[in-house]
Amino acid sequence: xxxxxxxxxxxxxxxxxxxxxxxxxxxxxxxxxxxxxxxxxxxxxxxxxxxxxxxxxxxxxxxxxxxxxxxxxxxxxxxxxxxxxxxxxxxxxxxxxxxxxxxxxxxxxxxxxxx
Amino acid sequence: xxxxxxxxxxxxxxxxxxxxxxxxxxxxxxxxxxxxxxxxxxxxxxxxxxxxxxxxxxxxxxxxxxxxxxxxxxxxxxxxxxxxxxxxxxxxxxxxxxxxxxxxxxxxxxx
Numbered sequence: 001x002x003x004x005x006x007x008x009x010x011x012x013x014x015x016x017x018x019x020x021x022x023x024x025x026x027x028x029x030x031x032x033x034x035x036x037x038x039x040x041x042x043x044x045x046x047x048x049x050x051x052x053x054x055x056x057x058x059x060x061x062x063x064x065x066x067x068x069x070x071x072x073x074x075x076x077x078x079x080x081x082x083x084x085x086x087x088x089x090x091x092x093x094x095x096x097x098x099x100x101x102x103x104x105x106x107x108x109x110x111x112x113x114x115x
Numbered sequence: 116x117x118x119x120x121x122x123x124x125x126x127x128x129x130x131x132x133x134x135x136x137x138x139x140x141x142x143x144x145x146x147x148x149x150x151x152x153x154x155x156x157x158x159x160x161x162x163x164x165x166x167x168x169x170x171x172x173x174x175x176x177x178x179x180x181x182x183x184x185x186x187x188x189x190x191x192x193x194x195x196x197x198x199x200x201x202x203x204x205x206x207x208x209x210x211x212x213x214x215x216x217x218x219x220x221x222x223x224x225x226x
Contacts, residue, residue: 004157033213042218043158043203058213090157103148104205104214106157 002027006091006107013081013114021076021110023091029105031096032074033058034066036087037109043090049074050096081114088112118142119206119217127223131193136220138204139186145207147180147187148214152201194224 004025013019025032033048035058045058049068063085065077074093078085089110095102120139128134138147146165150158162171164180164187171178175198177190191198201221205214 035216040218043216045213045216048213092157103160103163104150104158106159108157109155 002105004091004093004105004107006089006110008110009108010111011113013112015082015114016080019078019081019112021078021089021091021112023074023076023107024072025074025091025093025105026072027093027095027105028071029093029095030071032068032091032093033104034064034074034076035090035092036060036085037090038087046076046089081112083114086112086114119204119215121202121204121217121220123220124218125221125223127225128194130195130224130226133190133192134194134222135188135190136202136222137186137188138206138217140206141185142206142208143184144215145184147184147207148205149178149187149189150203150205152203152219154200158201158203191222194222196224196226198222199224 007022030051034046035043037043044060046064047058047066049055052068052071055066068074091107092104094104122137148163149161152158162178167182167184169180175192179188201219203219204217
């Protein structure tokens with residue numbers, strides 16, 4: 001089954017404690033991205049990656065890191081989480097290249113609370 | 116960054132009513148996608164429109180892409196409680212890479 005898998009689904013952590021949210025897709029998609037979703041602000045892109053070893057900042061990259069060492073994985077790293085990073089996070093993947101109008105497949109989300 | 120404005124932000128209607136939600140921009144998009152997101156889940160694609168003026172139907176849902184490819188609408192006929200959710204439009208910028216998402220319309224259909 002084609003899917004994007006995020007882990008964990010729920011996470012409560014304390015300020016400053018480094019954490020990683022994993023994202024994996026099994027569709028051989030080149031393009032992967034991370035979003036955060038907050039009430040009234042919609043989906044905001046944090047980082048995206050066009051392919052292995054290629055990453056770019058989205059609209060709200062501050063306080064986050066990503067890496068793309070393998071095509072299927074795109075982890076999101078919070079080196080020193082702060083309460084304003086409490087949010088619902090989504091990973092997404094899609095084909096990109098010759099065929100441009102392809103859908104974004106989203107993971108089920110990670111609800112992060114930083115206290 | 117291009118912006119997509121969705122309206123209304125919230126909509127609460129009775130089962131059986133019709134409704135239209137809008138997605139507008141001052142920019143031209145190569146294509147526009149509509150997603151629905153249910154509580155606790157990620158957004159799921161409903162449709163992609165590509166050609167200016169294009170109309171696509173998905174059962175009781177009708178999607179239209181504006182002639183100038185700057186706006187789109189989603190019309191639901193005889194809404195049902197199962198239509199409840201957050202409807203997001205997303206535009207593909209012809210000159211850039213990431214999808215641009217609107218903030219969404221939260222629809223509640225009351226039985």
